[in-house]
Amino acid sequence: MPSNASSRLVIVESPAKAKTISGYLGPGYVVEASFGHVRDLPRNADEVPAGYKDRPWARLGVDVDNGFAALYIVSADRRKQITKLKSLVKEVDEVFLATDEDREGEAIAWHLVETLKPKVPVRRMVFHEITRPAIQAAIANPREIDRDLVDAQEARRILDRLYGYEVSPVLWKKVRTGLSAGRVQSVATRIVVERERQRMAFRTAEYWDIAATLAVQGKVEGARTFGATLIALDGDRIATGKDFEPTTGQVRPGAGVVHLDADGARGLAARLDGRPFTVTRVEEKPYRRKPYAPFITSTLQQEAARKMRLSSQDTMRIAQKLYENGYITYMRTDSVNLSETALAAARRQIAELYGDGSVPPQPRRYTGKVKNAQEAHEAIRPAGDNFRTPGEVAKELPPEQFRLYELIWRRTIASQMTDAVGSSVSVRIRAVSTSGEEADFGATGKTITDPGFLRAYVESSDDEDAEAEDQERRLPILVKDQPLTAEELAAAGHHTQPPSRYTEASLVKQMEELGIGRPSTYASIMATIQERGYVSKRGQALVPSFLAFAVVGLLERHYPRLVDYNFTAAMENELDEIAAGDGAAVDFLTSFYFGAPTGDDHSIARSGGLKKMVTENLGDIDARSVNSIPLFRDDDGRDVVVRVGRYGPYLQRALPDASDSADNGDDRVSIPEGLAPDELTPEKVNELFLGGGGERKLGEHPETGEPVVLKSGRFGPYVSTGDRNASLLRSQSPESVTLEEALKLLTLPRVVGVDPEGAEILAAAGRYGPYVKRGDDYRSLDSEDKIFTVTLEEALALLAAPKTRQRRAAAEPLREMGTDPLTEKPLVIKSGRFGPYVTDGETNASLRRDQTPEELTIEQASEMLADRRARGPAKPRKKAAAKKAAPAEGEAPAKKTAAKKTAAKKTAAKKTAAKKATAAKKTTAAKKAAPKKATARKATGSAE
DSSP states (O other), rough: OOOOTTTTEEESHHHHHHHHHHTSSSSSEEEOOOOOOOOEESSSSSSSSSSGGSSSSTTTETTTTTTTEEHHHHHOOGHHHHHHHHHHHOOOOOOEOOHHHHHHHHHHHHHHHHHHHOOEEEEOOOOOOOHHHHHHHHSSSBBBBOOOHHHHHHHOOOOOHHHHHHHHHHHHHHTOOOOOTTTTTTHHHHHHHHHHHHHHHHOEEEEEEEEEEEEEOOOOOOOOOOEEEEEEETTTEEEGGGGGGGTOOOOTTTOOOOOOOHHHOOOOOOOOTTTOOOEEEEEEEEHHHHHHHHOOOHHHHHHHHHHHHOOHHHHHHHHHHHHHHHHHHHSSOOOOOOHHHHHHHHHHHHHHOOOGGGGSOOOOOOOOSSOOOOOOOSOOBBSSSSSSOHHTTTTTHHHHHHHHHHHHHHHHHTTTTEEEEEEEEEEEEEEEEEOOOEEEHHHHHHEEEGGGGGGGGGOSSSSTTTOOOOOOOOOOOOOOEEEEEEEEEEEEEEEEEOOOOBBHHHHHHHHHTOOOOOOTTHEEEEEHHTTTTSEETTTTTTEEEEHHHHHHHHHHHHOOOOOHHHHHHHHHHHHHHHHTTOOOOOHHHHHTOOOOSOOOTTTGGGGGGGHHHHSSSGEEEEEEEHHHEEEEEOSOOEEEEEEEEEEEEEHHHHHOOOOOGGGGTOEHHHHHHHOOGGGOHHHHHHHHHHHSSSEEHHHHTTTTEEEEEEEETTTTEEEEEEEEEEEETTTOOTTTHHHHHHHTTTSEEEEEEEEEEEEEEEEEETTTEEEEEETTTTEOOOTTTTHHHHOHHHHHHEEEEHOOOOOOOOOOOOOEEEEEEOOOOOEEEEEETTEEEEEEEOEEEEOOOOOOOTTTOHHHHHHHHHHHHOOOOOTTTTTSSOOOOOOTTOOOOOOOOOOOOOOOOOSSSSHHHHHHHHHHHHHHHHHHHHHHHHHHHHHHOOOO
16 A cells, blocks of 8 residues: 555556556556446446436436436446545545546546545546556646546437437337347448348349450560450440449440340350451550558458458457557557657658668658547557567567557558559550451559558458459550450350448448447447347358348338438537537437427437437337338249248248238248348248248148148247147158158157056157156156157156256366456356356356357456346246346346236146145246346347
């Protein structure tokens, strides 16, 4: 504990940051972590203080009728740390708040003051890199807390809470319980869904041209042959992919192009075979390419995805470590500026590594394309006044950190190097066919005479087939009227391609161009839309789910402003204005939530505000309509539609206006998991209905003469005849099931016999496998075959044996992580029934799909467990009703649904019947409550 009169307390967010900074300060300083945010809005009803529970706005945590005053509470998992900080504050003479320099960091600093209530002077110190000079300069030049930045962050937090808590319940009522909506999350999902719609509407087109291998006559230096492509015929341009309508596959009206098919291209190639070719035009132009700007948050995420295959979240996780350990500057920024010291450091290093000729006469200064860029004052670059080369840090950093550091270093250095220069050549060649057709061919070349910045860095493209910028295409030296010989003429066919799906990199780029989201939110939005089940990854591509189609469709149809790109961008701009001191948070929130008399285009006031929108329009939303995704009308005149049902999506085809009945042509089949929306082509739909679990007649029942049919239901495939149905066993597949097997299934449950007391014993298959039962007494069978072969004696023996539950020996942990920095308990990762999870012996938290036991950090594990503890202990399964889990940020609180009760069977004695009925009700309620807990856990809200 500090004891001298000049002791100072420095508070940062993370222990790693604290460790690095403490090494740069003298003995008169104590550096301690807050572990991120210390206060937030209540996450559930249990967190609302008793004195506020009866307030009408308690569920929101925001008093919307009194200036949107927020009800902040100290997070349960931060109380111990707050107690420690309060104790330290009492023993020092000065407090320095060294949280991050963006809005979020400013808000954390303000919350710390509000919570700790220090009686000593409080200073705000800011820095954009954790190096000794930067920390010492920040200590020497403190400032006051910027209340404008705090107001902007608070407005954003309240805005997201109102959006999530008011819009999410609409989805719960009309689509599925537990869904979430978010101000940016929903718009990002819409972008992905719109791209998939384009792919679904896309119709491919075929077009052909001719690829020629041409040769220079006589002896030449260098390459003698080169490739050229047919570009015009009799003066009319040859059709290429851009000339076709994507939704029809037809040539665009008025395109004025020649559309060659296979026969046309092959015939023309044959008519050009052996004919003379002549150069008609040669154009040479200087080639110059300027370097790319230094990284900002979005471009770093894009390039890390392209070059390292990292998700946005992983990129930011690795960058956070590099920043906290003093290797790079602050990684959440939308500024492309470099400080004077950074410019000098880069120019010195370029001269040392690449020579003076690679240093331009003046430093390069870049202008960002991001509107209102102000989250930080400098781009992402290596830290310090003298950049460490990748070779100097290679032994200090783990592989993934080293690769990201090298990427940042190369981009920074390249941004201050000379242009890449060279020349580009365009050549036009003509030949006349035996039929007199004038065929024009084109070829291009590029030669780089000075690679300049390309020596250090070449940017990747989202198009993996795109040519790298440092790649040359050399042509022979050609002049006008020069004769050439065609060594090969090959007709080449092509197909138009649908627009590519978004990747995390291209989605971040699109959001940035639309002005949606900010550097601090891109990674969390990418993670959120995947965790919510709206988007999944196929390789690097983002594929929307049918659930996303339903949610986006509802919002577009009934709340279009909430997912309008311009409106969402306008809200970001208004938050920027608040941060700059040019706007008032209360006015902004009032306009958004209640509406305003003017109702301009930058608010939803014209709709009466959010509150009015979600209450007045609710009755207009037809749940069946929003959960239906029309595909096409098949050859038999039936409408094929995807329905988003309670148990997953399924296909339905029926005659127009037919009711939901098999008698009216209604046919249904489940959609296999992993099938993308754009893959539901007519051919694929027919395959699913005919051979993929749809209705199929197996034969006729030998006793009744009724058809025995294989069908697909919401619980899987089953066989049916008359009024009898039976699910397939786990060992059976719909493709191979026979009439004989179906008839056996339809006999279930099978009467095995009667015990000495006259009770009937049955054999059947259930959710957990095959079993025998007598009344309410069950015993499992060891194989499905036993259902049909078990004898009365065997069944009686099983029922006579006591029920046992075999316990597995405890498995070795997957990984021992060390001590939790928050609770000081040992953390281990174990393998559980539902996948790997981290535990401290008392609290468990499952790893997400994008997390692996090997890569999970101690900080992430600590945060996951803290979040789980804050939600409270899981309720026992045998309780009559399960309480919903705490909703996440921006999410509506879970709607309580009473567990349905099932009456027990009556027995002969009325008193005994009453007792049994009561017991049965309790048991049934407990069983029904358990699935609700699982649903509630999935209920999450907006990441922003």
